[in-house]
Amino acid sequence: MSISRRKFLGWLGAAGLGTALSKTARAASNKRFDGYPQSSGVLFDSTRCIGCRKCEEGCNRVNELPEPDRSFSDLSVLDSERRTTAKAYTIVNRYDASSGAESPLYRKVQCNHCLEPACASVCFVRAFTKTESGAVTYDASVCVGCRYCMIACPFEIPAYEYNNAFSPRIMKCTMCHPRIIKGLLPGCVEACPTEALTYGKREELLRIGRERIRRFPERYVDHIYGENEMGGTSWLYLSGVPFKDLAMREDLGVTPAPRLTSGALSGVPIVVGLWPVLLTGIYAINKRKEKIEQQEKEQAVAAALEKAGAEAKAKMTAAMESAEQQKAKAIEAAVGKALEEAAKAAEKSASDTQAEDADKKSSEEDS
Amino acid sequence: MSDEATTAGKSYLTPFNIVAGIIVIIGLFITVLRFTKGLGAVTNLSDYNPWGIWIGFDLLVGVALAAGGYVTSAACYIFGMKKFHSAVRPAILTGFLGYALVVVALNYDVGRPWRLPYPFLVQQGTTSLLFEVAACVALYLTVLFIEFSPAAMEWLGLERARNIVVKLTLLLTIFGVVLSTLHQSSLGALFLIAPSKLHPLWYSPYLPVFFFVSSIIAGLSMVIFEGSLSHRYFAGKMDETHLKERQGVVLGFGKAASLVLAGYFIIKVIGISEGNNWHLLGTSYGLWFLLEILGFVALPSFFYAIGVREKNIKIIKWTAAWTVLGIVVNRFNVCLVAFNWHLPSSERYFPHWMEIAISVFLVTVGIIVFRFIVTRMPIMYAHPDYPEEH
Numbered sequence: 001m002s003i004s005r006r007k008f009l010g011w012l013g014a015a016g017l018g019t020a021l022s023k024t025a026r027a028a029s030n031k032r033f034d035g036y037p038q039s040s041g042v043l044f045d046s047t048r049c050i051g052c053r054k055c056e057e058g059c060n061r062v063n064e065l066p067e068p069d070r071s072f073s074d075l076s077v078l079d080s081e082r083r084t085t086a087k088a089y090t091i092v093n094r095y096d097a098s099s100g101a102e103s104p105l106y107r108k109v110q111c112n113h114c115l116e117p118a119c120a121s122v123c124f125v126r127a128f129t130k131t132e133s134g135a136v137t138y139d140a141s142v143c144v145g146c147r148y149c150m151i152a153c154p155f156e157i158p159a160y161e162y163n164n165a166f167s168p169r170i171m172k173c174t175m176c177h178p179r180i181i182k183g184l185l186p187g188c189v190e191a192c193p194t195e196a197l198t199y200g201k202r203e204e205l206l207r208i209g210r211e212r213i214r215r216f217p218e219r220y221v222d223h224i225y226g227e228n229e230m231g232g233t234s235w236l237y238l239s240g241v242p243f244k245d246l247a248m249r250e251d252l253g254v255t256p257a258p259r260l261t262s263g264a265l266s267g268v269p270i271v272v273g274l275w276p277v278l279l280t281g282i283y284a285i286n287k288r289k290e291k292i293e294q295q296e297k298e299q300a301v302a303a304a305l306e307k308a309g310a311e312a313k314a315k316m317t318a319a320m321e322s323a324e325q326q327k328a329k330a331i332e333a334a335v336g337k338a339l340e341e342a343a344k345a346a347e348k349s350a351s352d353t354q355a356e357d358a359d360k361k362s363s364e365e366d367s
Numbered sequence: 368m369s370d371e372a373t374t375a376g377k378s379y380l381t382p383f384n385i386v387a388g389i390i391v392i393i394g395l396f397i398t399v400l401r402f403t404k405g406l407g408a409v410t411n412l413s414d415y416n417p418w419g420i421w422i423g424f425d426l427l428v429g430v431a432l433a434a435g436g437y438v439t440s441a442a443c444y445i446f447g448m449k450k451f452h453s454a455v456r457p458a459i460l461t462g463f464l465g466y467a468l469v470v471v472a473l474n475y476d477v478g479r480p481w482r483l484p485y486p487f488l489v490q491q492g493t494t495s496l497l498f499e500v501a502a503c504v505a506l507y508l509t510v511l512f513i514e515f516s517p518a519a520m521e522w523l524g525l526e527r528a529r530n531i532v533v534k535l536t537l538l539l540t541i542f543g544v545v546l547s548t549l550h551q552s553s554l555g556a557l558f559l560i561a562p563s564k565l566h567p568l569w570y571s572p573y574l575p576v577f578f579f580v581s582s583i584i585a586g587l588s589m590v591i592f593e594g595s596l597s598h599r600y601f602a603g604k605m606d607e608t609h610l611k612e613r614q615g616v617v618l619g620f621g622k623a624a625s626l627v628l629a630g631y632f633i634i635k636v637i638g639i640s641e642g643n644n645w646h647l648l649g650t651s652y653g654l655w656f657l658l659e660i661l662g663f664v665a666l667p668s669f670f671y672a673i674g675v676r677e678k679n680i681k682i683i684k685w686t687a688a689w690t691v692l693g694i695v696v697n698r699f700n701v702c703l704v705a706f707n708w709h710l711p712s713s714e715r716y717f718p719h720w721m722e723i724a725i726s727v728f729l730v731t732v733g734i735i736v737f738r739f740i741v742t743r744m745p746i747m748y749a750h751p752d753y754p755e756e757h
Contacts, residue, residue, distance in 0.1 A: 083415070086414075121560070124495040124501060125489065125492050126490045143478070144480075147417035150414065152561060154561070161405075162405060162413075164405050167479070265494065265499070271548050276541050279540075279545075283537065283541075
C-alpha cells in the first residue's frame with residue numbers, strides 16, 4: 001500500500017488540527033478566561049497624547065458628573081499627580097521621563113476594565129458585572145458601601161462619595177456602557193483630538209498595537225500594557241518609554257485577581273466538612289478516656305474489695321481452725337483427765353476389794 | 368471602676384462613671400455627625416485609603432480579641448479540660464459583647480448600613496471573602512448569644528428554657544469552633560486580593576493561617592488579661608470555685624499561649640522563607656517587622672514559659688497584656704501600616720480624632736454592658752439553683 005505525499009500531509013494536517021481543537025476545548029473550560037469574544041476595549045497610545053484634558057471634559061459631560069473645581073482648559077492642574085475621584089472618572093497626568101527622550105509624557109487614567117476584575121470578585125453583593133461588551137459596570141442599587149473593591153483594585157481606580165450621608169456610591173468609569181450598547185463611542189474617545197484613543201474590539205486593538213510596534217520599533221516599547229497584566233484588561237496601552245515612567249506598575253503579574261483568593265475560598269467547605277468530624281472525634285476520645293478511667297477506678301475498687309474479702313475469709317478460717325484445735329485439745333484433755341480419774345477410781349476399788357477380801361479371809365479365819 | 372455605683376442609694380458620681388459618661392456623650396455626638404454628614408465629615412478616609420481604624424481596630428482587632436469564647440469553650444467541652452469550667456462564662460460573655468460591638472462598628476463604617484442584610488437577602492457575592500466573614504460573623508454572633516443565654520435565663524428564672532439550651536452545649540461549641548476557624552482566617556484572607564498593595568513581609572499566601580493561629584493566642588491572652596481585671600474589680604462577684612480554679616486557668620492558658628506563640632513564630636519565619644523576603648529585613652519596614660515578631664511573638668512566648676515554670680502569676684498577667692497589644696500591632700500592620708506602603712507619605716492614612724473617639728466610645732459601651740451583666744447575672748459564680756453544672 002502506498003501513500004501519496006498529498007494524502008500524508010492531509011493526515012498530518014488533520015492530526016494537527018485535532019490537537020489544536022482539543023486545546024481550544026480545554027481553553028473553553030473555566031480554568032482560563034480570555035475575555036468575552038468580540039468584547040470591546042480602548043487602545044491608548046501615549047506617544048500621541050498631548051495632555052489637552054479634552055477626554056476629561058468629554059467624560060464629565062456624557063456622564064453628567066459635577067462641575068470640576070478648576071476648568072478643563074486649565075492645564076496647570078497637570079503640575080501635580082492626580083487620581084480618579086468621585087467627581088472624575090478619568091484624569092490625565094503628566095510625567096517627566098527619566099530617560100528624558102520625549103518629555104513631557106502624558107497618561108490617561110481610568111478603569112482598565114479587567115477581563116477578570118478584582119472589584120467584581122470581592123464584592124459581596126455582586127454590584128460589579130463584567131459585561132459581554134467588555135465594560136465593567138456597577139449597580140449602586142445593591143451597594144452596601146463596604147469599599148472592599150477599592151482595597152482590591154490593583155489600579156486604584158474606584159472612588160467613593162465620602163461626603164454623601166444617605167446614598168453614597170462607588171464612582172468609576174463604565175467605559176460609557178450605556179453609550180456603547182447604543183453604538184456610540186465612549187465620551188473620552190469621542191473627545192480626543194489626536195486619536196490617542198482608539199475604540200474597538202479588543203482582539204482588533206491588540207492587532208493594531210502590534211502593527212504599530214512592528215512598523216515603528218524605535219517609537220514604541222515592545223509591550224502592550226494590559227494584554228496580560230492581572231490576567232488581561234480591556235483597556236490597552238502603548239508607550240515610548242518603560243511603563244514605570246508613566247507611573248504604571250510593572251510588578252502586578254499576569255495572575256487574574258480571582259485566583260489570588262480561590263485557594264482560601266476552597267478551604268471553606270473543607271473546614272465545614274472536616275472540623276465537626278475532628279472535633280467530635282476529640283470529644284469522643286476524651287469521653288472514652290474518662291469512661292475508661294471510671295471503669296478502671298471501679299475495677300480497682302472491686303478488686304481491692306475482693307482481696308480484702310478473701311483476706312478476711314482466710315483469717316476467719318484460720319481463727320475457726322485454731323478455735324477447733326483448741327476445742328479438740330480441751331476435749332482431749334478432758335477425756336484424758338476423765339480416763340485418769342476412772343483409772344484411779346478403778347485402782348482404788350480394786351485395792352478396796354483386796355482389802356475386803358483380806359478382811360473376809362481374816363474374818364473367815366477368825367470364825 | 369467599682370460596682371458600688373450599681374447599689375441604690377449611693378452616689379453615681381464615681382470617677383469611672385464620670386469618665387464613661389463624658390466618653391458616651393462625645394460618642395453620641397459624633398454618631399449624629401456621622402449619620403447626618405457622612406463618612407467624610409468624621410474620618411480621614413480617602414480614595415487611596417478606604418479602610419481606617421474602624422476596620423483595622425474595631426473589626427480586625429475586635430474579632431481577634433473576642434476569640435476567647437471559642438478557645439475556652441473548646442478547651443472545656445471538647446478537649447475535656449474541666450478545670451477551666453469557671454472561665455467559660457466570662458469568656459463567652461466577652462466574646463458575645465465583642466462581636467456585638469463589631470457589628471455595631473460596621474454600621475458606622477459601611478456607607479449604607481441599612482443594607483447590611485443585602486449580601487444574604489438580595490444578592491449573594493459568594494466569591495468574596497467578605498461574604499464569608501459576614502456570614503460567619505452573623506451566625507457566630509447568634510451562636511454566642513445562645514451560649515450566653517443560660518446565664519440570663521438563670522437570672523430571669525426561666526428554668527425550662529435554660530435546661531434545653533444547656534443540652535445543646537456540645538453542638539454549639541463545635542459550631543462555634545467551625546465558624547471561628549472560618550472567619551478568623553478569612554479576615555486575613557481579605558488581603559490576599561492585594562499583593563500589590565501590602566508589603567511583602569506581611570503579604571503571604573499563609574495570611575489566613577496567620578490570622579487563625581494568632582486568634583487563638585489573642586483568645587488565650589484575653590481570658591488571662593480580662594480575668595485579672597475582673598479579679599481586681601469584681602472579686603466580690605466570684606464564688607469559691609471560680610477563685611479556686613483561677614490560678615489553674617492562668618497557668619494552663621499561659622502554658623498554651625506560650626506554645627501557640629512559639630508555633631506562630633515558626634510559621635511566620637516560614638512565611639518569610641516562602642516569599643524569600645529575607646533581604647527586606649534590613650529595610651525600615653523590615654526592622655518594624657522584626658520588632659513585631661521578636662518583640663510581640665518570641666518575647667511573650669518566652670515570658671509565658673518562665674511565668675508558668677515559676678508559677679509566677681504576675682509575669683503571666685503582664686505577658687498577657689503585652690500579647691494583646693501585640694495582636695493590635697499585627698492587625699494594624701496588615702490593615703494600615705504595611706498596607707499602601709508604596710504610596711507617598713502625603714497619601715497615607717492617619718485616623719481623625721473622631722474616628723479614634725468612636726472606637727473608644729464603643730469599647731467603653733462594651734465595658735459598661737459587661738459591668739451591668741456581671742454584677743447581676745451568674746457569670747463568675749454558679750447560680751445557687753444550678754450548682755456545679757453550668
